[in-house]
Amino acid sequence: MGWTMEKCFSGVLSCIMVLSMVGVTVGTKDLVLQIGGTFPINGTGGWQGGQACQPSAMMALEDVNNRPDLIPGYRLSLAWNDSLCEPGLGAAVLYDMIYNPPPKLMLLVGCSTVSTTIGEVAKNWDLVVLSYGSSSPALSDRKRFSTFFRTHPSATVHNPIRVKLFQKFGWSRIAILQQTEEVFISTTKDLEKHCKDQNIEIMTRQSFLTDPTDAIRNIKRQDARIVVALSYVVSARKVLCEIYKNKLYGKSYVWFFIGWYEDGWYEHNLKEEGLNCTASEMREAAEGHLTTEALMWNQDKQKTISGMTTDEYRDRLNSRLKLQNDRYPEGYQEAPLAYDAVWAIALALNKTMMLLGKKNKSIDEFVYNNKEISGLLYDTMRATEFRGVSGRVAFSTEGDRIAWTQVEQLKDGKYHLLGYFDVHTDNLTWVGEEKWVGDKPPPDRTIIRKHLRTVSLGLFISMCTICAVGALWAIILLIFNVMNRHRRFLQQSHIPCNNLVLIGIIFCLFSVFLLGLDGNFVPEDQFTHMCSARAWILSIGFSLSYGSMFSKIWRVHRHVSKTRKENKRVEPWKLYLMVTCFVVIDLIILTVWQIIDPLKRILQKFPLETPPNTVEDIKLMPELEHCESSYNKVWLGVLYGYKGILLIAGICLAYETRSVKLKQINDSRLIGMSIYNVVVLCIIAAPVSMVIVSQQDAAFTFVALAIIFCTYLSMALIFIPKIVEIWNNPLEALHAHDTATKEEEEKYQKLCRENEDIQRLISEKEEKIRLLKRQMSERATMRARVEAMEENHVNGSDVPQPQMRLRQGGGRNSVSGRPAVRIVTPEAITADAQVARINFDISESYL
Numbered sequence: 153m154g155w156t157m158e159k160c161f162s163g164v165l166s167c168i169m170v171l172s173m174v175g176v177t178v179g180t181k182d183l184v185l186q187i188g189g190t191f192p193i194n195g196t197g198g199w200q201g202g203q204a205c206q207p208s209a210m211m212a213l214e215d216v217n218n219r220p221d222l223i224p225g226y227r228l229s230l231a232w233n234d235s236l237c238e239p240g241l242g243a244a245v246l247y248d249m250i251y252n253p254p255p256k257l258m259l260l261v262g263c264s265t266v267s268t269t270i271g272e273v274a275k276n277w278d279l280v281v282l283s284y285g286s287s288s289p290a291l292s293d294r295k296r297f298s299t300f301f302r303t304h305p306s307a308t309v310h311n312p313i314r315v316k317l318f319q320k321f322g323w324s325r326i327a328i329l330q331q332t333e334e335v336f337i338s339t340t341k342d343l344e345k346h347c348k349d350q351n352i353e354i355m356t357r358q359s360f361l362t363d364p365t366d367a368i369r370n371i372k373r374q375d376a377r378i379v380v381a382l383s384y385v386v387s388a389r390k391v392l393c394e395i396y397k398n399k400l401y402g403k404s405y406v407w408f409f410i411g412w413y414e415d416g417w418y419e420h421n422l423k424e425e426g427l428n429c430t431a432s433e434m435r436e437a438a439e440g441h442l443t444t445e446a447l448m449w450n451q452d453k454q455k456t457i458s459g460m461t462t463d464e465y466r467d468r469l470n471s472r473l474k475l476q477n478d479r480y481p482e483g484y485q486e487a488p489l490a491y492d493a494v495w496a497i498a499l500a501l502n503k504t505m506m507l508l509g510k511k512n513k514s515i516d517e518f519v520y521n522n523k524e525i526s527g528l529l530y531d532t533m534r535a536t537e538f539r540g541v542s543g544r545v546a547f548s549t550e551g552d553r554i555a556w557t558q559v560e561q562l563k564d565g566k567y568h569l570l571g572y573f574d575v576h577t578d579n580l581t582w583v584g585e586e587k588w589v590g591d592k593p594p595p596d597r598t599i600i601r602k603h604l605r606t607v608s609l610g611l612f613i614s615m616c617t618i619c620a621v622g623a624l625w626a627i628i629l630l631i632f633n634v635m636n637r638h639r640r641f642l643q644q645s646h647i648p649c650n651n652l653v654l655i656g657i658i659f660c661l662f663s664v665f666l667l668g669l670d671g672n673f674v675p676e677d678q679f680t681h682m683c684s685a686r687a688w689i690l691s692i693g694f695s696l697s698y699g700s701m702f703s704k705i706w707r708v709h710r711h712v713s714k715t716r717k718e719n720k721r722v723e724p725w726k727l728y729l730m731v732t733c734f735v736v737i738d739l740i741i742l743t744v745w746q747i748i749d750p751l752k753r754i755l756q757k758f759p760l761e762t763p764p765n766t767v768e769d770i771k772l773m774p775e776l777e778h779c780e781s782s783y784n785k786v787w788l789g790v791l792y793g794y795k796g797i798l799l800i801a802g803i804c805l806a807y808e809t810r811s812v813k814l815k816q817i818n819d820s821r822l823i824g825m826s827i828y829n830v831v832v833l834c835i836i837a838a839p840v841s842m843v844i845v846s847q848q849d850a851a852f853t854f855v856a857l858a859i860i861f862c863t864y865l866s867m868a869l870i871f872i873p874k875i876v877e878i879w880n881n882p883l884e885a886l887h888a889h890d891t892a893t894k895e896e897e898e899k900y901q902k903l904c905r906e907n908e909d910i911q912r913l914i915s916e917k918e919e920k921i922r923l924l925k926r927q928m929s930e931r932a933t934m935r936a937r938v939e940a941m942e943e944n945h946v947n948g949s950d951v952p953q954p955q956m957r958l959r960q961g962g963g964r965n966s967v968s969g970r971p972a973v974r975i976v977t978p979e980a981i982t983a984d985a986q987v988a989r990i991n992f993d994i995s996e997s998y999l
């Protein structure tokens with residue numbers, strides 16, 4: 153009996169001990185079910201939502217305990233402490249609760265950083281954790297947080313509505329600014345995923361630990377216009393102050409902030425937090441920003457599980473909260489979540505107790521790591537579903553709260569609801585009117601308008617007019633040449649070559665027109681043809697006109713440089729051949745260029761410019777069309793090299809023949825001058841036009857004037873003297889024109905040829921005479937010496953003396969100013985006679 157009594161006593165004692173250890177405390181009236189909790193209240197950073205959530209949770213506790221049917225026979229009690237939203241302190245509070253009896257059946261936590269710490273370790277005691285204020289998407293990881301639930305929706309619920317808004321307002325490029333906390337890092341990751349799925353570009357992702365200054369500067373530098381800022385409210389104020397300082401607000405910018413900051417968050421605690429922005433500056437910067445947030449207050453008027461409507465709950469809560477400066481404490485928005493969290497715990501306990509009762513077990517048996525009761529608590533929590541003051545409370549398999557989201561805009565200092573989004577039906581309900589500074593949503597980037605720099609129309613028309621006049625003049629000269637082709641004066645200037653000069657000039661002048669035809673007139677896809685046409689026309693025009701002049705000057709040079717014995721005659725076909733060769737070389741170079749590496753339309757881009765007289769966020773991107781091929785320099789080198797050689801050769805020939813007057817080419821000096829002119833202008837124009845190629849008007853004017861100057865001057869130099877000559881001798885010309893027949897022409901040509909032959913003969917004879925004269929004079933000198941020697945030797949006066957004659961004048965032996973003495977011998981007399989006869993013969997044959 154004693155043993156039994158002892159046993160019984162010790163059993164009761166141990167029962168009491170066990171009961172006290174498992175959190176079921178025997179009170180005077182009933183038993184207590186103990187739960188633990190942390191509330192962030194007095195911290196300086198993070199989320200201090202415990203200020204409103206803790207009173208709300210206590211209110212729920214009262215309401216639960218006032219319901220006798222919920223946890224009959226028990227009273228739910230909450231042991232809690234302030235975590236300051238600091239994970240270290242949160243961990244300390246957890247250990248304190250765990251290692252101090254009674255055991256806590258469940259934990260109620262808030263603030264993501266603390267929830268992450270507690271949620272990760274609580275599974276070691278198989279403790280179910282329920283959070284009323286944790287938004288971190290990381291908490292949805294069931295492997296890491298296997299016993300975690302939350303009435304607070306995950307921050308990822310904001311992202312679908314954000315993306316919906318980007319699409320609604322036509323924003324396809326955004327930037328993200330995030331505080332480096334796991335909650336925001338994981339939200340950003342999720343947002344990036346959503347954006348990627350919808351082809352929305354994240355142009356930059358800037359993060360900061362405590363000071364957002366650099367991050368904001370980077371955002372400004374990268375010209376982001378739509379920015380999603382993810383941070384706790386203290387950091388959000390710093391961000392806003394930097395936004396103000398960097399002028400990143402107003403008509404060109406849209407900022408997305410998190411919606412759970414309290415109303416007027418941007419103008420509170422500025423001094424305390426050391427911000428050097430005034431409240432009015434903060435208001436200015438905050439105006440117009442958008443917020444997204446999960447709906448945390450039930451929107452309908454129906455009674456909730458507690459028997460209250462949401463409005464009744466609000467009134468009760470408001471009466472309990474201590475308003476500071478007429479504003480709600482932090483966490484006011486989340487207060488319904490804390491209220492519903494306590495109800496969820498109570499309901500889970502209710503169900504668990506029921507299930508345990510069916511097994512003839514009791515919740516009183518709970519100890520840490522009691523898999524059965526913990527398992528039941530987990531399962532019942534997972535299955536919990538009710539209408540709460542925060543809306544329908546239910547948990548997904550990840551333990552997340554399923555909720556609608558809302559979007560608000562700060563208009564004139566007040567948040568206005570714009571719309572709701574149901575992520576499950578992907579339905580955006582737009583209820584409000586958004587307000588934009590520029591009366592329309594700002595673009596997501598500076599609108600860059602391409603501005604094609606083209607040659608000024610006036611300039612183009614002026615140059616084309618001058619060229620057209622020049623081309624007309626060239627045509628008139630061509631007609632003039634044709635009409636006067638029988639005139640000897642013109643014939644002696646080689647009419648076909650002159651005509652080729654004129655045709656080349658027309659080509660060159662036409663190329664000016666092509667040079668000015670840019671994007672104003674030619675469509676983009678046709679521009680390549682324009683590039684080729686310019687190169688071909690100008691190059692061939694140059695070869696025709698300059699090549700003809702070159703061939704004429706070459707003919708003159710050849711004439712004067714040949715020895716008399718050589719045939720100086722240059723056949724006209726050789727001139728044509730030369731010009732043809734120049735053109736053919738051109739054609740070969742151009743064809744190879746065209747086939748291997750054709751000219752293409754290349755756009756040169758210039759720095760952005762602000763257009764005048766526009767309020768819109770527009771910048772101009774000036775562009776200039778160029779014709780270039782991949783190896784442009786090589787091709788230009790080849791073409792310029794070839795033309796350069798021609799130019800240098802031309803100028804050398806012109807210089808060497810500068811004083812030559814040739815009957816066959818009577819305008820060689822003018823041609824020479826014309827060549828000087830072309831060479832000088834080409835040498836100046838080619839490099840200068842390359843330097844000023846980016847200034848379309850200047851480049852066009854320069855090249856056009858160079859071509860115009862060259863062509864006009866060449867036409868003037870070559871043709872005006874001819875016109876004057878014909879003007880001065882119209883009758884002779886007429887006569888020649890009227891009477892010249894083919895026969896006469898042939899006779900004339902024949903005579904010319906004979907004349908050349910005779911001249912050649914005379915030259916030969918003259919050479920012979922010169923040689924003969926020299927021989928005779930040498931012989932006479934020798935003889936005179938011999939005779940003088942003999943005379944001296946003999947000293948006799950009977951020796952016959954050679955006849956001496958004195959001749960006046962500058963003969964070969966004459967010394968200036970003195971008469972030359974010539975010894976006339978019989979041989980000399982014979983030679984004189986011979987010379988006289990030859991001269992007579994030559995005159996005869998010449999005549």
Ligand code: ABU
Nearest residue numbers: 199263264286287412
């Ligand atoms: N709505 C408050 C969330 C706080 C947090 O996730 O830390």
